[in-house]
Amino acid sequence: xxxxxxSLLTFVLTAILLLGCSGSSNNKGNDGxxxxxxxxxxxxxxxxxxxxxxxxxxxKTAGLEQINIDIFNFTDDVEVVYSDELHQDEGGLxxxxxxxxxxxxxxxxxxxxxxxxxxxxxGSYACSIHVVNGKITNLEGGCYVRVQIFLPKGKEIEVYNVxxxxxxxxxxxxxxxxxxxxxxxxxxxxKLKEIEIFLNSYxxxxxxPVFLAKELGLAIHTVLGSDLKFKVLEQLHVYVKDRDNLKxxxxxxxxxxxQEKAKKIVGI
Numbered sequence: 700x701x702x703x704x705x706s707l708l709t710f711v712l713t714a715i716l717l718l719g720c721s722g723s724s725n726n727k728g729n730d731g732x733x734x735x736x737x738x739x740x741x742x743x744x745x746x747x748x749x750x751x752x753x754x755x756x757x758x759k760t761a762g763l764e765q766i767n768i769d770i771f772n773f774t775d776d777v778e779v780v781y782s783d784e785l786h787q788d789e790g791g792l793x794x795x796x797x798x799x800x801x802x803x804x805x806x807x808x809x810x811x812x813x814x815x816x817x818x819x820x821x822g823s824y825a826c827s828i829h830v831v832n833g834k835i836t837n838l839e840g841g842c843y844v845r846v847q848i849f850l851p852k853g854k855e856i857e858v859y860n861v862x863x864x865x866x867x868x869x870x871x872x873x874x875x876x877x878x879x880x881x882x883x884x885x886x887x888x889x890k891l892k893e894i895e896i897f898l899n900s901y902x903x904x905x906x907x908p909v910f911l912a913k914e915l916g917l918a919i920h921t922v923l924g925s926d927l928k929f930k931v932l933e934q935l936h937v938y939v940k941d942r943d944n945l946k947x948x949x950x951x952x953x954x955x956x957x958q959e960k961a962k963k964i965v966g967i
Contacts, residue, residue, distance in 0.1 A: 738775035740844045741833040742795060749797040749838050756807070760854060761788040764814040764870055768846065768860045770794075771805065771820040776845040777860045783852040790854075792818060795845035797828075802841025871900040874914055882921045890922055894934055910935060912944035916952055925957040929964065936965045 745751045768777065785791075796804070805822035826842035828835060835844075848858055855869040877897040884890045901908050919931050932949075939945060942965075949961045 736776040739833060740830055740835060745797060745835060749799055749835055752796050754794045756792045758790050758816060759788055760790040760856060762814060763816055763856050766848060766856055766858045767815060767817045769819050770807065770843060770846055771824045772861055773843050773846060774861055777865060779848045779850060779858050779866050781850055781852045785849060785851040787851045791849035793847040794843055796841060797838060797844055798841035799838045804841050868900055868903045871904045871906050872897050874910060878917050881918055887927050908938045909940055910938045912939050912941050912948050915939050916948040919952040928953060932961055932964050
C-alpha cells in the first residue's frame with residue numbers, strides 16, 4: 700500500500716528536486732539536453748494566493764514492469780525522473796498542487812495488479828486554470844499542475860500516462876494482449892495501427908514475436924474483407940512456429956476464392 704513519505708526517502712526526493720543534480724528526466728533532446736514539457740508552470744514563481752503545495756508518496760518497485768497513471772486525465776506535465784539516490788526497490792509519486800477559493804482533490808487510488816501498478820484518480824475533482832507563458836493567470840478550484848514519478852536509475856519499468864508510453868519500452872507486447880487490443884479496435888486503420896505497435900514493441904526491444912497458427916487465425920478473424928485479411932497474414936505469418944497448421948487456418952479464415960492467394964503468401 701502506498702504510504703506518505705516519513706523516512707529517508709522524503710529527504711532523498713526533496714534533495715533531488717531542490718539540487719537538481721541526482722535526478723535525470725526521461726525527456727532528452729538529440730543533443731542530450733533536457734526537454735521541458737511545453738505546458739510546464741514556473742513553480743517557484745507561483746503566487747502564494749494560489750496555495751502551492753507538493754505531496755509525496757512512496758511505493759515499492761520490486762517485481763514491477765509497468766506503471767499506469769491516469770490522474771483525472773491529466774497530461775500537461777507528467778515526467779519520469781531517474782535517481783541514483785533511490786534504492787532499487789523504491790519509487791515515488793510527487794504531485795504539485797495549487798488551489799484558490801476551494802478545492803476538491805478526489806483521491807489517488809493505487810492498485811498492484813500482477814507486475815503493474817495503477818495510479819488512478821477517482822472521486823470529485825474540480826479544476827479551472829488558465830496559464831500564459833508558464834504563469835497562472837486565473838485559477839478556481841484545486842488543480843494538479845505537475846506529476847512526477849521517481850524511479851531508481853537504471854530501473855526498467857515502463858511508465859504510461861493515460862495510455863501513452865512516456866519512457867523507453869523495455870518489454871515487448873505479449874500476444875494475448877495484442878489479440879485483445881486488435882479485437883477491441885473498431886476500424887481497419889485502427890487494427891493496422893495495433894499490428895504496427897505490436898511489431899514495433901519487438902523491434903524496440905530487439906526481440907522476435909512468436910505465434911501459434913491458431914493465434915494468427917484469431918488475429919485474422921478480427922478483421923473483415925479479404926484485402927485486410929491478406930495484410931494481416933502478410934505481416935504476421937513469418938512469426939508462426941507451427942507452420943504445418945497454416946493450411947487449416949487459411950481454409951478456416953479465408954473464403955474459397957481467396958485461399959489460393961493466401962497460401963502463396965505463406966509459401967505453401
